[in-house]
Amino acid sequence: QLRVLVLISGNGSNLQAIIDSCDDHLQADVVGVISNQPDALGLQRAHHAEIDTSCVIARKGESRESYDLRLQQRIEKYQPELIVLAGFMRILSDDFVSQYEGRMINIHPSLLPKYTGLNTHQRAIDAKDTEHGASVHFVTPQLDSGPVILQARVPVYAEDTAELLTERVYEQEHAIYPIVVKWFAQGRLEMKDNLAFLDGELIGPSGFA
Numbered sequence: 001q002l003r004v005l006v007l008i009s010g011n012g013s014n015l016q017a018i019i020d021s022c023d024d025h026l027q028a029d030v031v032g033v034i035s036n037q038p039d040a041l042g043l044q045r046a047h048h049a050e051i052d053t054s055c056v057i058a059r060k061g062e063s064r065e066s067y068d069l070r071l072q073q074r075i076e077k078y079q080p081e082l083i084v085l086a087g088f089m090r091i092l093s094d095d096f097v098s099q100y101e102g103r104m105i106n107i108h109p110s111l112l113p114k115y116t117g118l119n120t121h122q123r124a125i126d127a128k129d130t131e132h133g134a135s136v137h138f139v140t141p142q143l144d145s146g147p148v149i150l151q152a153r154v155p156v157y158a159e160d161t162a163e164l165l166t167e168r169v170y171e172q173e174h175a176i177y178p179i180v181v182k183w184f185a186q187g188r189l190e191m192k193d194n195l196a197f198l199d200g201e202l203i204g205p206s207g208f209a
């Protein structure tokens, strides 16, 4: 069983999707959940699933380096083999990210490299995109970049609101994130030279299709 640690900041619906798939022979165990927000709903989800939780809350005026060091110390207590960012809304320092190169993944609600950052759904609507989606990628120092592993696409309709589109994308996020965790648990995924490989085959820039 792969030891998985999940970092969250809020709702935790992706955490829930991963917990639920662990029950279905994911070959992985969520050994802990860490939040930077004490009131994150995801912490309750973890309690409910009897998963150990902990909070690392930024202190007033604390530097990114200091926070990341405390986060790293907390993470190490769980001895994780994979770190899953699931709506963890902090930018991580380069040093932190380098520690976990090839062992940390993130999900982002856009078809990367499009729309890094926030408000991705509204931005896709404003740009009159006809498709949108979500991407799971290895984490590298640049925000929401790093080699894409798997993407899911959804249509954008003329009458869409950000809320409708968010729901449509969420459904896909919950489908693809557990798949990627499973691939990792099976030892099928690897990051090398800033590129992602599945079963030794290079995954293209828009993910494994």
Ligand code: GAR
Residues within 6 Å of the ligand: 008, 009, 010, 011, 012, 013, 014, 015, 042, 086, 087, 088, 107, 108, 109, 117, 134, 144, 173
């Ligand atoms: C998800 O939509 C995830 O893709 C996004 O935050 C949401 C968290 O939802 N992540 C980012 O925007 C990262 N840049 P959740 O807490 O219900 O899993």
